[in-house]
Amino acid sequence: MEAAPCAVSRPPSSGAVVHWQRPKRSVRVSASASSCSQQTVTLLDYGAGNVRSLRNAIRHLGFHITDVHKPEDIMTADRLVFPGVGAFGAAMQVLNQTGLGEALRMYIDKDKPFLGICLGLQLLFDSSEENGPVKGLGVIPGTVGRFDSTQGLIVPHIGWNALQPVKDSGILHGIEGHHVYFVHSYRALPSEDNKDWISSLCYYGESFVSSVSRGNVNAVQFHPEKSGAVGLSILQNFLRQSSSSSLKTLVPGKASKLAKRVIACLDVRANDKGDLVVTKGDQYDVRETTGDNEVRNLGKPVELASQYYKGGADEVSFLNITGFRDFPLGDLPMLQVLRSASENVFVPLTVGGGIRDFTDANGRYYSSLEVASEYFRSGADKVSIGSDAVFAAEEYLLTGVKSGKTSIEQISRVYGNQAVVVSIDPRRVFIKSPDEVKFKSVKLNKPGPNGEEYAWYQCTVKGGREGRPIGAYELAKAVEQLGAGEILLNCIDCDGQGEGYDIELIKLVSDAVTIPVIASSGAGAVEHFSEVFQRTNASAALAAGIFHRNEVPIQSVKQHLLDRGVEVRMLPMEKTQSNQPEMAPRGAAAVV
Numbered sequence: 001m002e003a004a005p006c007a008v009s010r011p012p013s014s015g016a017v018v019h020w021q022r023p024k025r026s027v028r029v030s031a032s033a034s035s036c037s038q039q040t041v042t043l044l045d046y047g048a049g050n051v052r053s054l055r056n057a058i059r060h061l062g063f064h065i066t067d068v069h070k071p072e073d074i075m076t077a078d079r080l081v082f083p084g085v086g087a088f089g090a091a092m093q094v095l096n097q098t099g100l101g102e103a104l105r106m107y108i109d110k111d112k113p114f115l116g117i118c119l120g121l122q123l124l125f126d127s128s129e130e131n132g133p134v135k136g137l138g139v140i141p142g143t144v145g146r147f148d149s150t151q152g153l154i155v156p157h158i159g160w161n162a163l164q165p166v167k168d169s170g171i172l173h174g175i176e177g178h179h180v181y182f183v184h185s186y187r188a189l190p191s192e193d194n195k196d197w198i199s200s201l202c203y204y205g206e207s208f209v210s211s212v213s214r215g216n217v218n219a220v221q222f223h224p225e226k227s228g229a230v231g232l233s234i235l236q237n238f239l240r241q242s243s244s245s246s247l248k249t250l251v252p253g254k255a256s257k258l259a260k261r262v263i264a265c266l267d268v269r270a271n272d273k274g275d276l277v278v279t280k281g282d283q284y285d286v287r288e289t290t291g292d293n294e295v296r297n298l299g300k301p302v303e304l305a306s307q308y309y310k311g312g313a314d315e316v317s318f319l320n321i322t323g324f325r326d327f328p329l330g331d332l333p334m335l336q337v338l339r340s341a342s343e344n345v346f347v348p349l350t351v352g353g354g355i356r357d358f359t360d361a362n363g364r365y366y367s368s369l370e371v372a373s374e375y376f377r378s379g380a381d382k383v384s385i386g387s388d389a390v391f392a393a394e395e396y397l398l399t400g401v402k403s404g405k406t407s408i409e410q411i412s413r414v415y416g417n418q419a420v421v422v423s424i425d426p427r428r429v430f431i432k433s434p435d436e437v438k439f440k441s442v443k444l445n446k447p448g449p450n451g452e453e454y455a456w457y458q459c460t461v462k463g464g465r466e467g468r469p470i471g472a473y474e475l476a477k478a479v480e481q482l483g484a485g486e487i488l489l490n491c492i493d494c495d496g497q498g499e500g501y502d503i504e505l506i507k508l509v510s511d512a513v514t515i516p517v518i519a520s521s522g523a524g525a526v527e528h529f530s531e532v533f534q535r536t537n538a539s540a541a542l543a544a545g546i547f548h549r550n551e552v553p554i555q556s557v558k559q560h561l562l563d564r565g566v567e568v569r570m571l572p573m574e575k576t577q578s579n580q581p582e583m584a585p586r587g588a589a590a591v592v
């Protein structure tokens with residue numbers, strides 16, 4: 001359940017039907033390829049959704065990519081990267097049917113340079129319990145199992161966690177004390193039988209295998225291509241392994257556990273001139289209150305995304321806020337924004353807006369899965385579903401039946417739960433007593449306008465334009481059951497107010513689910529970030545206006561959190577030749 005191959009299509013109720021397609025994006029290696037084979041990397045992409053980010057990272061480091069089309073391409077590779085994505089069983093089916101699995105085993109047996117990423121690590125083990133047991137490649141002893149969420153552990157494990165190196169492995173050179181980005185629900189455990197392989201462990205409820213290394217064979221559970229400068233440095237260490245002198249050396253960090261994330265959000269829409277702009281609402285009203293009531297324009301999406309990445313954002317979210325009325329696949333500029341942003345932003349990108357089944361003017365039907373797939377192909381790591389999730393949850397609560405056809409189910413089945421975020425847009429409704437409504441309410445710290453002591457949070461659709469008969473608590477629990485991997489919890493009342501997050505709402509929802517909750521709406525000062533992490537179970541805090549208006553840099557938010565004892569990912573520094581630390585932007589891997 002990592003993020004799945006778009007070429008793997010599975011009918012809702014039956015087993016997997018797998019079609020291996022040649023990757024569409026094959027990079028032509030020039031006539032001088034053999035002379036620059038040192039600069040060429042072979043990529044085993046069996047049609048996976050978000051391999052674009054890895055391609056971008058490899059190119060960013062100055063390497064060419066040649067794709068595997070047949071098993072022999074593996075055998076002739078000088079350096080092979082295997083970004084396994086998707087469900088374990090579906091991936092093994094592709095590998096077995098195409099002969100790629102056998103070629104992989106032989107390649108690894110010959111101790112040729114190999115880097116497996118995420119599922120590319122898990123597939124090396126004997127088997128996995130994911131929809132199984134399913135046999136793996138059998139290179140490393142052990143079984144891959146799911147994190148145990150029965151005692152409240154939040155699963156998927158999403159975010160920036162610390163590695164504990166257990167042996168010197170070339171590719172992890174110098175990353176001590178830094179966070180790297182994980183997103184997975186299954187993990188391999190260390191044992192007597194596989195201890196020779198393990199190069200680092202990571203702690204999340206238990207110690208699991210975060211990387212393995214033997215000879216030239218390496219694999220990592222995290223995503224180096226999404227781990228900012230640290231991840232690029234790891235990739236570069238692998239790509240340039242032959243010359244140890246070029247290994248990057250970072251100043252050791254202080255990472256010790258899963259960090260709380262700080263996310264920059266870009267609400268995007270076309271303005272009245274038709275240009276795609278970053279806008280920002282005031283309780284979801286994005287029009288200026290003076291002059292021509294124009295859509296507020298706070299900048300260009302790609303530029304701002306890149307700026308926030310360099311400034312230390314742990315993730316960047318794009319919300320196409322008029323997606324509910326425009327067909328997103330018709331919205332080519334938005335897809336172009338994603339493609340361009342993913343060329344330079346090496347942290348996770350989430351995109352939302354308009355993800356639903358759709359029939360266009362010519363009667364052509366598009367499933368929400370097709371819409372999401374296009375977003376993934378364009379560089380998104382996660383998609384965020386708003387209005388459609390509300391309708392899906394209402395239907396599920398009414399019938400008690402999972403139809404298998406909702407956007408949440410369709411997309412999570414193919415791309416994994418961790419790739420599906422549900423964005424909730426609730427509005428506070430004050431009540432005198434909890435008995436007034438059938439929805440879960442909270443007791444307020446500050447009474448409502450008429451002295452009401454309680455409130456429930458009514459979900460809305462279409463960017464807050466329509467209230468629905470379902471509460472945020474009920475919605476969150478329903479979408480978790482339908483397969484959402486994360487919740488983005490907005491609050492219309494707090495949006496753009498700069499007076500702090502709605503702690504009561506965030507506590508209500510983050511205590512109710514065991515998937516990560518991203519707190520959103522209302523950040524206006526660094527203290528609001530520490531408050532939300534100290535008083536609720538939120539895994540991440542998202543903000544927009546405070547960053548767009550340059551009120552507080554992301555690094556100041558993080559420094560404040562660190563000072564308050566909240567672990568966060570800090571930007572790494574690279575050691576100079578004189579061994580003095582310096583800030584990153586020198587050379588590709590140093591650019592954060």
Ligand code: 1PR
Binds near residue numbers: 323324
């Ligand atoms: O319903 O699937 O098409 O998705 C539409 C998406 O667009 C939803 O995620 C919905 O939240 C978002 N959206 C729709 N209308 C608006 C609007 O502002 N008029 N933006 C909108 C929601 C909320 C946050 C905002 C935080 C932080 N924006 O994303 O960034 O409130 O702001 P702050 O830090 O400045 O307070 P669908």
